[in-house]
Structure formats: C-alpha cells, structure tokens
Amino acid sequence: MSAPPERRWGARYFAELYRAQIRQGVAVMLQYRFAMVIWGVWGFVGPLVSLAIWNAASSARGGTIVNAANGASFQRGDFAAYFLTFMVFGHMTMSWDAFEYGWRVRTGGLSPLLLRPVDPIHADAARNVSFKLITSAILLPVWILLAWLLQPTPPESGWSLLLATPALLLAAVMRYVWQYCLAMVAFWTTRVEAIQQLYFTVDAFLGGRVAPLALLPGWLGVLAAWSPFRGMGAFPVELALGRIPAEQIAPAFLAQVGWLVVALLAYRALWRLGLRRYSAVGA
Amino acid sequence: MRILHLLAVFYRTSIQTDIEYRADFFTRLVASLLGLMTTIGSLAIAFQYAGRIRGWSLGQAMVLLAVYYLMDGLIEMFIAPNMREIMNQIREGTLDFVILKPINTQFLATFRTLNIWRMANVLVGIGLCVYAIGGLSLTVGPREGALFAITLGSGCAVVYSFWLVLVTLTFWFIRMDNLEQIIWQAFETGRYPVDIYPRWLQITLTYVVPVMFIITIPAGALSGRVGPDTAAVSVVVAVVSVALSSCFWRFGLKHYTGASA
Amino acid sequence: MPQIEVRDLKKTYRVHEREAGASASFRSLFVRKYKAVEAVKGVSFSLDAGERVGFLGPNGAGKTTTLKMLAGLLYPDGGEAEVLGHVPWRRERNYLQRISLVMGNRNQLVWDLPAMDSFLVNQAVYQIPETAFRETLDELVALLDLTPLLKKQVRSLSLGERMKCELAAALLHRPDVLFLDEPTLGVDITMQGRIREFVASYNQKYGATVLLTSHYMADVTALCRRVIVIHHGQLLYDGELESLAARIAPFKLVQLELADAAAAARVEQFAEVLERQDTRVKLRVPRGEASLVVARILSELPIVDLTVQDPPIEEVIDQVFQGNAEVTA
Numbered sequence: 001m002s003a004p005p006e007r008r009w010g011a012r013y014f015a016e017l018y019r020a021q022i023r024q025g026v027a028v029m030l031q032y033r034f035a036m037v038i039w040g041v042w043g044f045v046g047p048l049v050s051l052a053i054w055n056a057a058s059s060a061r062g063g064t065i066v067n068a069a070n071g072a073s074f075q076r077g078d079f080a081a082y083f084l085t086f087m088v089f090g091h092m093t094m095s096w097d098a099f100e101y102g103w104r105v106r107t108g109g110l111s112p113l114l115l116r117p118v119d120p121i122h123a124d125a126a127r128n129v130s131f132k133l134i135t136s137a138i139l140l141p142v143w144i145l146l147a148w149l150l151q152p153t154p155p156e157s158g159w160s161l162l163l164a165t166p167a168l169l170l171a172a173v174m175r176y177v178w179q180y181c182l183a184m185v186a187f188w189t190t191r192v193e194a195i196q197q198l199y200f201t202v203d204a205f206l207g208g209r210v211a212p213l214a215l216l217p218g219w220l221g222v223l224a225a226w227s228p229f230r231g232m233g234a235f236p237v238e239l240a241l242g243r244i245p246a247e248q249i250a251p252a253f254l255a256q257v258g259w260l261v262v263a264l265l266a267y268r269a270l271w272r273l274g275l276r277r278y279s280a281v282g283a
Numbered sequence: 284m285r286i287l288h289l290l291a292v293f294y295r296t297s298i299q300t301d302i303e304y305r306a307d308f309f310t311r312l313v314a315s316l317l318g319l320m321t322t323i324g325s326l327a328i329a330f331q332y333a334g335r336i337r338g339w340s341l342g343q344a345m346v347l348l349a350v351y352y353l354m355d356g357l358i359e360m361f362i363a364p365n366m367r368e369i370m371n372q373i374r375e376g377t378l379d380f381v382i383l384k385p386i387n388t389q390f391l392a393t394f395r396t397l398n399i400w401r402m403a404n405v406l407v408g409i410g411l412c413v414y415a416i417g418g419l420s421l422t423v424g425p426r427e428g429a430l431f432a433i434t435l436g437s438g439c440a441v442v443y444s445f446w447l448v449l450v451t452l453t454f455w456f457i458r459m460d461n462l463e464q465i466i467w468q469a470f471e472t473g474r475y476p477v478d479i480y481p482r483w484l485q486i487t488l489t490y491v492v493p494v495m496f497i498i499t500i501p502a503g504a505l506s507g508r509v510g511p512d513t514a515a516v517s518v519v520v521a522v523v524s525v526a527l528s529s530c531f532w533r534f535g536l537k538h539y540t541g542a543s544a
Numbered sequence: 545m546p547q548i549e550v551r552d553l554k555k556t557y558r559v560h561e562r563e564a565g566a567s568a569s570f571r572s573l574f575v576r577k578y579k580a581v582e583a584v585k586g587v588s589f590s591l592d593a594g595e596r597v598g599f600l601g602p603n604g605a606g607k608t609t610t611l612k613m614l615a616g617l618l619y620p621d622g623g624e625a626e627v628l629g630h631v632p633w634r635r636e637r638n639y640l641q642r643i644s645l646v647m648g649n650r651n652q653l654v655w656d657l658p659a660m661d662s663f664l665v666n667q668a669v670y671q672i673p674e675t676a677f678r679e680t681l682d683e684l685v686a687l688l689d690l691t692p693l694l695k696k697q698v699r700s701l702s703l704g705e706r707m708k709c710e711l712a713a714a715l716l717h718r719p720d721v722l723f724l725d726e727p728t729l730g731v732d733i734t735m736q737g738r739i740r741e742f743v744a745s746y747n748q749k750y751g752a753t754v755l756l757t758s759h760y761m762a763d764v765t766a767l768c769r770r771v772i773v774i775h776h777g778q779l780l781y782d783g784e785l786e787s788l789a790a791r792i793a794p795f796k797l798v799q800l801e802l803a804d805a806a807a808a809a810r811v812e813q814f815a816e817v818l819e820r821q822d823t824r825v826k827l828r829v830p831r832g833e834a835s836l837v838v839a840r841i842l843s844e845l846p847i848v849d850l851t852v853q854d855p856p857i858e859e860v861i862d863q864v865f866q867g868n869a870e871v872t873a
Contacts, residue, residue: 034461035461035464038461038464038465038468041465041468042464042468045468045471045472049471049472049474049475050325052475052479052480052481052484053325053326053329053336053475053479054329055479056329056333056336056337056478056479057329057330057332057333057336058332058333059337060333060334060335060336060337061332061333065332065333067332191306191310193310193314194310194313194314194317197313197314197317197318198313198317200317200321201317201318201320201321204321204324204325205321205324205325210321210324210325210328211325211328211329215328215332216328217328217331
C-alpha cells in the first residue's frame with residue numbers, strides 16, 4: 001500500500017468545507033421554505049411584544065421614558081429603532097443547536113458525524129449560516145414593511161452602522177459558541193429543556209431583549225454590563241444606533257472578544273469530556 | 284352520565300401510561316416558572332416607569348398572566364394531545380377505527396386522552412392567581428367568582444372550537460403543523476393585555492385568534508374589570524363557535540369518508 | 545506488520561437503572577444509579593493489510609462495540625489498539641481520513657437531498673482532489689450501478705438503494721481500512737449479492753482491509769476466508785472459516801435413505817439420530833469415527849442412498865451461541 005498523501009487542515013480546507021456545507025444546507029432548507037420562514041418570524045414576536053409594552057408605557061408618561069438614575073431617555077421612535085434593530089440582529093445571531101443535541105445523543109445520530117475528520121460543530125455552524133442566508137432573503141421585505149410602519153428614529157450617522165458590523169459578527173459567533181456549549185449539556189442530562197429555558201430567561205434581561213439595558217434597575221444594569229449576554233445582544237444594537245459613548249466602545253469590543261475566548265475554551269473542554277461521556281453510555 | 288363514565292375510563296388509562304414520564308413534570312415546572320419570571324420581570328421593569336399601562340396595573344397584568352398559564356395548561360392537558368392525535372390519524376388513515384366506534388365520533392376523538400404532567404402550567408397559573416389577587420388585595424366575591432367561571436368556561440369552549448376547526452382543515456390540507464406553530468405564536472402574545480398592542484393586532488387577537496375571549500376577558504372578570512354584559516357576549520360567542528365548529532367537523536368527516544370509500 | 549492490532553480490548557457501559565416507585569423516581573432526578581455492563585471483556589486479534597475478515601457473534605456479543613472502538617467512536621476501558629499506526633480513539637484527523645465505518649442502521653447521507661449532494665460535501669470534508677473524486681465516483685457508479693439513483697432524493701430510495709449510496713459515500717475517500725457493521729441489514733437477496741461482490745472488488749482493487757459483521761452467514765462465507773467469533777464479549781475462535789466447523793463442531797452429518805421403516809428404527813444403535821421421517825434418517829457422527837460408522841451401517845442395513853456432509857455453518861454457529869458446543873481451539 002502506498003503512503004497516504006499529506007493532508008493540510010488549514011484555512012483553505014475550512015473555507016472549502018464551509019462552502020460545500022453551506023451549499024448543502026441551503027439546498028435542504030429550500031425544501032422547507034415555509035417552516036424556515038415561520039422559524040424566522042418566531043424571532044420577531046419577542047421584540048415586537050417588548051416594543052408594544054414600552055410604547056404603551058411611554059404613552060402613559062407623555063411619550064418619553066427617562067431613567068433618572070443614569071439619564072437615559074427613550075422616546076417612541078427610539079424604542080422602535082431599538083427593538084427593530086434588535087429584531088434584525090437577533091435573527092442574525094440566532095442559534096438553535098441546543099434543541100437538537102439531546103435528540104442526537106439519545107438516538108445515536110451523532111455517531112456518523114463523529115466518523116468524519118472534522119468536528120461536527122463546523123457542519124452545524126455552516127447550517128446555521130445557510131439558515132440565515134435563506135431566511136434573511138425572505139424576511140427582508142417584512143423588515144422593511146415593519147420599519148415603515150413603526151417609524152424608528154434613524155441613527156445619527158451611517159458610521160455607527162459600519163462600526164456595528166464587526167460587533168454583530170462577533171456577537172453571532174459568540175452566541176453560536178455559547179449555545180453550542182449549552183448543547184453539550186445534553187451529554188450529561190436529558191433535561192436540556194429546563195436549562196435552555198434558564199439561559200433564555202437570563203438572556204432576556206441581561207441581553208436587552210425585554211428592555212434596553214439603560215432602563216434596567218441599577219443592580220441588574222451593572223450585572224448586564226459585565227455579563228457575556230450584552231455582547232451577544234444589546235451591544236451591537238446600541239452601537240448601530242449610536243447610543244454608546246466613544247470611550248466605551250473599545251472596552252465593549254474587548255469584552256466581546258474575551259467572552260468569546262472563554263466560550264471557545266469551554267467548548268473544547270465540554271466537547272472532549274462530552275465525547276467520553278457519550279462513549280460511556282454507548283454511541 | 285354515560286359521557287362522564289367514558290371520560291373517567293379514558294382519563295384513567297392515560298394517567299396510568301403517563302406515570303412513567305413523571306420526570307417530565309419537573310422539567311415543565313422549572314421551564315414554566317422561568318418563563319413566568321421572564322414575563323413578570325419584563326412587566327415589572329416597564330411598570331417602574333409607568334404606574335398604569337393602558338389602564339392595567341402590574342397586579343392586574345399578573346392576574347392576566349395567571350389566566351394565560353391556566354389556559355395554556357388546560358389546552359396542553361386536555362385539548363392539544365387529542366387534536367394532534369387526530370391530525371396524525373387523518374394523515375395515516377387510522378381515523379377509521381375511531382369512526383367505527385358506536386359513540387359520538389367528535390366526542391370520542393377529542394376527549395380520548397389527557398397529558399397529566401402538563402398540569403404544571405395549570406398549577407403555576409392557580410398559584411400566581413392566588414398570589415396576584417392577594418397582592419392586589421382584591422375581594423373576589425361571588426359576583427367576580429361567577430363571572431370568572433362563566434367567562435373561563437366560555438374561553439375553554441372557544442379554544443376547543445378553534446382547535447377543532449384547525450383539525451378539520453387537515454381533512455383537506457394534510458400538513459398543518461406549520462399552522463399550529465403560527466397559532467401558538469399568536470397565543471403567546473396573550474401573556475400581555477391585548478390593549479397594549481396596535482389596533483390591527485387587537486382586531487386579529489379578537490376575531491382571528493380569539494385570545495381576547497380565551498384570556499383577556501376571563502382575567503378581566505377575575506379582577507373586576509368585566510361586567511355581566513361582556514360575560515354574556517362571551518357565552519354567546521362560545522355557543523356559536525362550538526356549534527359552527529361542530530358543523531364544520533361533521534362536514535369534514537363526510538368529505539373524508541366519501542373520499543376514502 | 546499487521547495493520548490492525550488489538551490487545552486485550554475492554555469496554556464497559558454504564559446503563560441507567562430505573563427504579564420503581566414515585567420517591568425513587570423523584571430521587572433519580574438528582575442522583576442516578578448506574579449498572580455496569582461489560583460489553584467487551586478483553587479481546588485480542590490482528591489483521592494484515594488487505595485481509596477480509598468476518599466478525600461473528602450473536603446480538604450483544606460485542607461486535608459493534610469493538611468496531612466502534614476501532615473507528616474511534618468509543619473510548620475503551622482497557623487494552624490497546626492500533627490501526628494504521630494510530631490509536632483510534634485519539635481521533636486524529638489523519639486517522640479518520642483513512643478509515644470508514646458503514647452502519648446498516650445509521651445513515652450519513654442527507655435525507656432530503658439527492659445522494660450526489662452528500663458526495664460533494666464528503667469531497668470537501670475529506671479534501672478529495674477533483675480528478676481523484678471524479679475517478680473514484682465513476683468507478684463506484686459503475687460498480688454499484690448508481691446512475692439512476694444519484695439524482696433522486698435519498699428519502700425516496702429503497703433500503704438497498706440507500707445502502708449502495710451509503711457505501712459509495714463511505715468509500716469516496718478511498719479508505720485503507722473499512723469497517724462494515726451489518727451492511728446488508730434488511731436488504732433483499734439480489735442486492736445483498738451485489739453489495740458482497742462490490743466489497744470484494746473494492747478490497748481487491750485497493751488492497752483495503754475489511755472487517756465485517758453480519759447476521760447473514762452468506763455475507764461472511766462469500767467474503768471472508770478468516771473469521772473471528774466473539775460471544776459474551778470474549779474471543780471464541782480466530783482462524784479459517786473452513787476449519788471453524790471442524791474445531792467447534794467436530795462431527796459430520798450422515799443422511800440415509802433406507803429400504804424399509806423397520807430398518808430405519810434400528811439406526812439408533814449406530815449413532816445419534818437428529819431426525820427421522822419414515823425411511824429417511826439424519827445422523828450425527830463424531831468426525832473421527834465417521835468412516836467406521838458408515839461402513840458398519842452399509843454392511844448391516846439395507847441402504848438405498850447415503851450422503852456424508854459437514855454441518856452447515858449456520859448450524860455450527862448457532863450451536864456455539866446456544867452454548868451447546870465447546871470450542872476445542
């Protein structure tokens with residue numbers, strides 16, 4: 001037998017891998033267009049409900065909500081801009097692997113994926129990207145319609161949008177890896193649902209989904225500023241809308257990167273331990 | 284009497300099978316409590332800035348939330364498991380066995396099982412109800428009690444009819460799971476008072492997905508915001524929707540037996 | 545130098561124990577009780593490059609567990625293994641790149657798409673250069689007769705058609721070692737034959753090592769000269785398929801057709817009777833005494849017809865697994 005050809009597992013390999021996986025993912029999802037759109041719209045409901053609450057609350061206060069503690073002030077148009085942007089960014093950073101892992105572990109569906117020379121996270125991440133490509137194309141008109149209906153206050157300059165792009169990308173990767181860590185929990189317990197709900201609850205407050213972080217009560221606001229949830233949720237949104245003072249931008253980016261590194265380390269550890277565990281109960 | 288006896292038999296058997304899955308109950312309970320925290324928390328934050336929102340106080344909004352959980356629990360316990368089963372049977376063609384039985388098909392098909400561990404949400408709803416009423420120091424007299432019972436009963440009837448229509452549609456359109464998803468999403472909005480939504484959504488939530496009759500009105504009755512006239516309207520709506528959906532079901536069944544014969 | 549080397553491999557599963565009663569079930573939410581199940585209890589063997597070996601044993605014998613350990617899906621609890629110079633469960637990319645495991649009950653093909661789409665993804669996953677990919681694909685398509693299947697959605701294929709596509713997907717990267725776990729499970733007889741022929745030709749063409757488990761003895765007899773038999777996680781036999789019968793079932797079957805039923809009744813004095821129907825009798829005779837017994841029967845009974853055979857391999861294996869035979873290895 002001849003010696004096997006040398007394989008390189010570098011950036012070019014992964015670029016090619018992702019290209020192929022994304023193509024496949026798009027092809028699969030095109031067959032489930034309708035379900036995909038429903039999944040996508042699912043993400044709209046939360047921000048819209050939050051917006052409705054804050055709109056109603058602000059009308060009770062003559063149109064403006066002011067947090068006396070930190071001077072943050074929001075008018076109807078600001079709320080609309082915040083939650084509309086949150087809706088779009090929320091969609092871009094969405095991830096659902098935790099829901100599937102339990103099934104994979106229980107049925108052994110993970111095994112064929114383990115035979116490949118790359119870890120399954122790459123195939124899964126590619127699928128996530130395919131989903132966003134497909135649904136964004138379909139949901140774009142819906143966003144435009146909503147923007148027209150809700151009349152958000154536009155950001156003061158286009159620069160903030162440009163600056164928000166890397167923040168959004170980081171947020172998407174961050175949330176993806178954090179969610180994947182959560183998915184790994186399926187190796188140890190069959191009750192991922194409750195844990196997922198806990199994550200969702202904490203994220204709702206600390207990530208800025210139920211209210212802009214500036215309107216949270218003091219202690220919750222402090223907690224939010226230090227948590228990883230801000231970087232995955234509210235930070236890119238606030239940045240895009242130009243609501244973050246210049247001197248706070250760099251530290252917030254650093255926090256994103258820091259938490260991403262933590263997530264990556266956690267993922268590696270959990271994946272290793274999880275595989276052992278998976279193999280202990282029988283793959 | 285015969286119906287009560289049948290129900291007892293149906294439910295006893297399904298409880299016996301469900302006993303196995305009791306761990307499910309705790310998972311649900313934890314998930315429900317966390318979901319509850321999210322909703323109450325988000326309301327509490329908004330209420331910090333406004334004492335009343337569209338005429339609702341935080342306490343009243345909590346009563347509403349309690350009714351939401353109660354209804355969600357009742358639906359998942361009694362209605363949804365049966366309706367999903369019928370959809371499966373229609374898809375797989377096994378509904379014939381149900382049609383063959385010498386009892387009212389609609390009754391047999393729609394009350395055959397219950398999912399006992401979904402009781403978690405019912406308990407959460409009742410608990411929150413007691414807490415919120417205590418916190419509001421509302422006096423729930425016989426008048427409020429009666430109005431609540433009447434509107435809640437009507438709400439259940441409306442939900443039942445709504446699902447029955449949905450199921451009947453399966454006779455023509457085989458795949459309805461996506462529609463079910465959409466309806467649950469609409470139902471989710473019922474966690475909050477319908478009044479906070481824009482006009483078009485309020486209309487949708489009143490007439491298309493009748494969250495208004497299912498949640499908002501019973502909650503209003505309990506917190507003393509709904510009078511006998513509204514209660515009367517909800518009863519009429521309930522009777523009409525049960526009658527119409529039942530007609531539609533029979534029409535669908537005729538179509539089904541006609542097509543498969 | 546052997547290509548697959550397994551020494552004293554062990555694997556114990558932890559199985560969650562369910563207890564009855566409400567309080568026990570509540571407790572199990574927090575503390576779970578586990579029971580240890582020894583699936584593989586110290587198995588050793590080695591395979592040379594290019595060998596085709598059948599892995600036999602009843603359900604739960606530990607075959608699949610062993611294959612999964614060798615494919616890097618499971619960590620063993622003891623022992624060593626080396627395949628192609630790698631320790632499988634380290635899951636090195638360069639190792640996974642050179643092997644394949646086909647499981648008859650699991651699929652790697654994407655359900656909603658034509659198989660071709662999955663092949664293209666595998667091309668990227670295993671970084672197969674375009675020319676090599678086309679070449680291998682054409683060959684697989686010809687050998688497995690895939691042309692009409694490639695454009696069809698996998699979910700609309702029959703079980704046998706799907707298995708052919710699974711095999712193709714597993715071989716696109718030309719693995720040097722191929723593990724097959726029940727590759728013909730549920731597949732009809734004609735298709736079983738095709739799959740066997742295909743595995744044999746792949747093995748011959750590329751010199752790949754093949755380790756195969758199957759419920760169908762025909763798969764093993766057609767493909768493998770050598771078999772490894774395990775039972776209750778332990779090695780029972782490792783050697784030529786042909787001599788397996790002699791080793792673990794040291795007897796021959798003698799079938800007689802006698803002139804009259806009365807004579808048939810007297811057969812019992814010569815050897816153990818397995819079956820008797822009127823004038824037809826089936827005897828079991830120890831291997832060493834076979835010629836002697838036959839000679840006596842021929843001289844003392846009115847014989848119409850007589851045949852001496854080795855017992856069919858299925859029966860031999862069955863006997864081993866039911867504990868009726870002792871291995872004299």
